Amino acid sequence: MGFVVLHMEKAHGSDSGTTAHIERFIIPKNADPTRTHLNRKLIEYPEGVKDRSAAIQRRLExxxxxxxxxxxxxxxxxINVSATPEDMERIEREGRLDEWCAxxxxxxxxxxxxxNIVAAHLHLDEKTPHMHVTLVPIVKGERKRKKREEQAKKRYRKKPTDTVRLCADDIMSRLKLKAYQDxxxxAMKKYGxxxxVDGSEARHVSTQQYYRDIKRQTEELKTEVVELQERKETAREELERAKKEIQTERLKGAATTAAANIAESVGSLFGSNKVKTLERENTALHRKVATHEETIEALQAEIQTIRADHSRQVLEMQQRHLLEKNETVxxxxxxxxxxxALLIKATEWFPWFRAMLRIEKLCLAVGFTHEQTAHLMTGKxxxxxxxxxxxxxxxxxxxxxxxxxxxxxxxxxxxxxxGLHIGEWFKKQFERLQQNVGLKPVDTDGKYCKEYAQ
Known part of the structure; x- marks a missing residue:
């Protein structure tokens, strides 16, 4: 059989911190946010009461x-009630969790x-299902007097035995706490x-202490991780050093073996025809190298000659082109x-020649085409x-x-x-244009632009 868990703890003031924890105004680190919606409020608050702290105050009032x-x-x-984790899982699995809460x-x-029970909440988003019950310690009866008060000579007036008092000590006396456990x-025996154990040294760990322990353990783990990383780095360096030493030893061994093999091979060559054969092949290779070097030198000389010829040819072409250009100019x-000179002679021999050139220019200037101008120059x-x-x-x-x-x-x-001189004809056209637009013609005394004069 598993064990029941019943823990009772005094709360001072409005106990708003515990209210925030119980009603999940703040999600604690040990809660699974994806399961918070499974939590239940088992006692509905009176109208106008919004949370556990307000319910406490309403009861006091x-x-x-x-x-x-x-x-x-x-x-x-x-009040925090639960049971051994395995038993709570069993109760939940059997579908008796609602019965257990009731x-x-x-x-x-x-x-x-x-x-006096103003609030009750079932939490299913933590590791073990449990209930938070809030009790307002309202009791009735005369309070217990201390011995010094009983021994005092002053007589106190007796108070009614049904007086309502707020007294947690009356509820949480040592004898009563043991009786509650029993x-x-x-009441929970039906759930197995x-x-x-009566007189056990086990103590309940408060939420605050739990978080402090978690923080301390986290710091210790961080320190251990740093130490492990340092030890890992040291071990890695030692491993690298060991690998290098092993590699060095292997290289030394390989060099020794290679030297021995070379010495053995060279020794086996002496006293045979292999040495002479190798010497002949070596001489032939040197001869080929020399031949190739001579060929390379010849090719380089030929390249230099080609470059010089090309430069000379380019220079000759440039000089020839310049000479031809000067001759053409x-x-x-x-x-x-x-x-x-011929034009001067033509104008001297043919006086009309210069005038015809001027008339040709005039025809083109006023708008006749070259063909029309050529026709006009014939006198037609x-x-x-x-x-x-x-x-x-x-x-x-x-x-x-x-x-x-x-x-x-x-x-x-x-x-x-x-039949009119072109200057006169332009003048008449302009005067007609002025008359059409309502302007007075300007008298030029029969003169026309010098451009059209002989």
Whole structure:
């Protein structure tokens, strides 16, 4: 049979730290967060009470206490009940966990009064299922007097025997604590559990002490890990050193063996024809090497010769190209000079030649094509439709079925449009344009742009 676990501990103040632990406002390190949702609240709080600490305060307010609660007075008793881990697993596996919880609540309600049990929680997210029960130590009756009070001469007025008091000492006296262990074991006997050994030296470890022990053990483990790592590093260095020593010894042995083999091989060569054969082969190899070296030197000399020839040929080509260029420039300049001389002679021999060149330039400037200009230079009339440009007026004028012709006027060669000098024709076109836009024509006294004059 397994053993029951019943631990009772005084709590001071609002005991908010324990409330946070029990109601999982803070998940402790020894709890599995993935199982926290399995925890149960076995006693519902009254309306307006949000947690265990508030439930304790509500009970104190409604108990009808006549004396003021001291700042250091115990306001609640923490009760932790469970059993041997294997037995709790068995009870849970058998599906009797709800029954076990109900029997626990009944035991504490019968023992301390149902109204004084203000909270009860079942925790299933830790290693062993267990219950946290909160008891507010409200008792009735006159408090026990100390011996010095009994011996005092002053007489105290007797108080009613049913006075409500807050007194944890009345509940947690040594004799009563032993009685609780006995009676609780009887209540849990149906689950195959029994009382612990009476007078055992085993002591309950509080949550705070448990965490302190865990922290201390963690620090000790860290220290041990560091020491083990240092020892591992030392062992690794020693192993590397040993390997190097072994390797050195092996190399020495191998060198000795190789030397012995070489000596043996050389010794076996003496007194035979192998030495002479090797000497002949060695001489032949030297001869081949010398031949190859001579070939390499010859190739290098040939390469140098080819490079020199190439450089010379490039230089000759550059010089020849420069000479040909100079000759071409000279010939061109000579030809230009000759043509200029011929042009001068032509203008002297043919007085109309210079005027014809000017008229040709004018025809092209006003907008005639080269073919049309060539036709005009023959003196033949040219029907024309299109646009003609006036440099004097900086614009183009549209023409419609006009006749252009190159002829003479007072011994001068002119370009005429519909029988008018082109300058006069541009002037009339411009005046017509001014009249169309409502501007007064400007009188130029029959003069026209010098560009069109002879």
């Amino acid at each position: 409604e108990a009808g206490l006549t004396r003021k609660i001291g700042s250091n007075q115990v306001r609640a008793i923490r 029997d626990n609540l009944k035991y504490f309600a019968d023992t301390f009064g149902k109204e 009676s609780y074991a009887v 559990l029994q009382r612990g 000279t010939k061109h300049q000579t030809e230009v000079s000759r043509l200029n 009339p040219l029907p024309y439709n299109g646009e003609l440009y006036s440099d004097e007026h900086r614009r183009k004028f549209k023409t419609n079925d006009v006749t252009a012709k190159v002829g003479t006027n007072n011994g001068k060669l002119i370009l005429a449009i519909d």
